[in-house]
Amino acid sequence: MLIILDRDGVINQYDGNYICSADEWQPIPGSVEAVARLCNAGHRIAIATNQSGIARGYYDTDALDTMHEKLERLVEAEGGCIDFIAYCPHHPDDHCHCRKPLTGLLDQIRRHFHLDSLEGAIMVGDSRKDLEAAHSGKCQPILVRTGNGLDTERHLDARPIPGARVAIYNNLSEFTDALLSAEGW
Ligand SMILES: [Mg+2]
Ligand SMILES: [Zn+2]
Known part of the structure; x- marks a missing residue:
């Protein structure tokens, strides 16, 4: 199965401030291991991440590459690999x-894997934007x-995404436990 992950707040810690360097990029405990466990179970991993900090001038693509090298190195050290990272460098006003x-970004991922559709893929995020993209892109949010x-959960209760059935887990590690133990996923 193809599993698409948001980055900030899903794999690495995120408190609302931009992550501008590899030093600031710190994994959420258990998340790197979770990515590797998904890989070892035969799933493919892609990342779809908004990085408007580039358009805002907070960091450049070299710094972003360095963050992603750190992420990939950590995942590989646990025996996994990230197949593809798609990022949006633009400003919302662009x-x-x-x-x-x-x-x-989901279209880029779909093309990377030579798929006609993302139906059957899963997308994991921490923000409403992720869930809406997942739903529009035919992924399970x-x-x-x-x-x-x-x-996001609090606001989702008040304003659900029409037609979307969103499953909720405490963190990526708990989602991974559920996916790997569930029959019929
Ligand atoms: Mg996020
Ligand atoms: Zn963009």
């Missing part, structure tokens, strides 16, 4: 097609309560 909640997740 009106690009890739910034979530739009589905441009999963919310985790790390990063923005608790806030």
Whole structure:
């Protein structure tokens, strides 16, 4: 199965401040191991991440590459691998097609894996934008309560996403436990 992960607040810690360097990029405990466990169970892993900090001038693509090298190194040390990272470098005012909640990043991922559709894929995020992109992109939306997740959950109760059935887990590790133990996923 293809599993698409948001980055900030799902894999690494996120408190609302931009992550501008590899030093600031710190994994949520258990998340790197969770990614590796998913890989070892035969799943493919892609990341779809909004990185408007690039357009805002807070960091550049070299710094982003360094963060992602750190992420990939940590996952590989646990025996896993990340197949593809799609990121949106644009500012919200740029009106690009890739910034979530739009589905441009998911389209890039779909093309990378030579798929006609993402139906059957799972997308895990901590923000409403992720869940909306997942739903529009025909992925099963999963919310985790790390990063923005608790806030997102609260608002989701008041304003559900029409037609979306969102499953909620405390963190990526608990989602992974559930996926790997469930029959019929
Ligand atoms: Mg996030
Ligand atoms: Zn974009």
